[in-house]
Amino acid sequence: MSAVTQEKTPVVLQALTGERLAINPGCSRCGLCQTSEAQNGYAVIRRVCVGGAGPKNATIMFIGEALGSEEVLQGVPFVGAAGRVFTDCLVEAGIARDEVYVTNVVKCRPPQNRVPRSREIAACLPYLLQEIEELKPNVIVLVGSTAMTAFLGPLSITKVHGQVFTVEGFDARFVPVFHPSYVLRRADDSTVRKKFINDLILVRRFAATGSIEKPRQSNHYVLVQDRAAFDGLMRKLFQADVVDFDCETTGGNPGTDRLICIAFSVREHEAFVVPLEVNGTRFWGVVEEDHVRSELKRFFESEVPKCAHAGALIDIPFLRALGIDLRHYDFDGLVMDYLLDENKPEHQRCLKELAWDHNDMGGYEAGLEE
Numbered sequence: 037m038s039a040v041t042q043e044k045t046p047v048v049l050q051a052l053t054g055e056r057l058a059i060n061p062g063c064s065r066c067g068l069c070q071t072s073e074a075q076n077g078y079a080v081i082r083r084v085c086v087g088g089a090g091p092k093n094a095t096i097m098f099i100g101e102a103l104g105s106e107e108v109l110q111g112v113p114f115v116g117a118a119g120r121v122f123t124d125c126l127v128e129a130g131i132a133r134d135e136v137y138v139t140n141v142v143k144c145r146p147p148q149n150r151v152p153r154s155r156e157i158a159a160c161l162p163y164l165l166q167e168i169e170e171l172k173p174n175v176i177v178l179v180g181s182t183a184m185t186a187f188l189g190p191l192s193i194t195k196v197h198g199q200v201f202t203v204e205g206f207d208a209r210f211v212p213v214f215h216p217s218y219v220l221r222r223a224d225d226s227t228v229r230k231k232f233i234n235d236l237i238l239v240r241r242f243a244a245t246g247s248i249e250k251p252r253q254s255n256h257y258v259l260v261q262d263r264a265a266f267d268g269l270m271r272k273l274f275q276a277d278v279v280d281f282d283c284e285t286t287g288g289n290p291g292t293d294r295l296i297c298i299a300f301s302v303r304e305h306e307a308f309v310v311p312l313e314v315n316g317t318r319f320w321g322v323v324e325e326d327h328v329r330s331e332l333k334r335f336f337e338s339e340v341p342k343c344a345h346a347g348a349l350i351d352i353p354f355l356r357a358l359g360i361d362l363r364h365y366d367f368d369g370l371v372m373d374y375l376l377d378e379n380k381p382e383h384q385r386c387l388k389e390l391a392w393d394h395n396d397m398g399g400y401e402a403g404l405e406e
């Protein structure tokens with residue numbers, strides 16, 4: 037979690053000790069009251085100082101920039117085309133639109149939808165601060181650069197989106213996210229929408245648990261210790277629609293390092309571990325080892341679809357060193373992770389992170405049960 041330590045003080049900190057105001061459709065504290073209008077056919081609709089919408093006990097508050105034409109016409113924040121993207125992405129993240137509170141930093145419409153100026157934001161903040169104090173949300177989501185800058189100072193939203201911040205004077209935690217209008221403009225790049233949804237998932241998790249960590253699910257690991265159990269596992273693998281596997285080794289060089297064990301999974305949260313050596317000693321007797329190796333070869337070279345994380349880096353070279361020519365390797369978690377998000381930091385591409393991100397097998401580090 038980060039605390040705000042910008043050289044330029046966010047405008048909200050300057051307003052903290054100032055007044056609080058209830059929504060006032062007659063407000064003229066800044067010049068935006070003159071421009072807050074939209075065309076509806078031949079009619080011009082004027083609407084000034086539009087407050088937020090949502091249940092008064094909402095734990096999540098979304099703060100956007102300012103009214104657009106559709107917001108002026110309907111008198112509600114986050115509507116129109118970008119609002120529909122927002123609602124769709126909320127649903128994909130497991131959040132119902134009617135369980136969150138939505139509002140804007142600036143309660144009127146700037147001319148030609150330009151970005152509100154600092155003095156306009158400062159003039160309008162008493163309304164937003166009143167809304168925050170009444171709602172007392174756990175999480176405040178800063179939607180887009182304008183809302184983010186007002187609370188956190190001049191950061192880059194492409195760098196800090198999805199991070200959790202504390203701000204002096206507020207009990208809630210702050211999470212900046214992209215603006216849905218940016219997601220809409222970048223419809224050609226599905227990773228933008230994916231990042232937006234991932235940030236919303238983080239917001240949901242943080243509001244519910246106070247942590248951005250996924251709740252850990254217990255995983256069941258079974259150590260295959262004798263030939264009967266091994267043969268039973270092989271029957272299960274040959275009948276599976278798809279088999280996930282993972283090789284554990286003593287290092288990364290198949291020429292000098294050794295394969296210690298192979299884990300197989302055919303359903304979520306359950307894996308079977310076939311040991312090959314324990315503490316440098318062969319696990320199986322000579323006859324059993326021949327059987328295990330030949331059955332492993334038969335399985336890995338079979339038509340059964342297989343997948344692994346980072347298989348191209350580790351698993352395939354080590355299996356090849358055992359004389360196994362892997363076939364029907366249909367899915368590689370690491371390769372897919374690059375395809376989903378090529379800009380993800382390298383330190384988040386390790387197996388542990390991939391397990392949490394994509395399949396809930398975060399108990400990867402847990403000990404064997406049997």
Ligand code: SF4
Pocket residue numbers: 063064065066067068069084085086142143144156159160
């Ligand atoms: S933008 Fe805010 S402060 Fe300015 S006129 Fe509208 S409601 Fe008042």
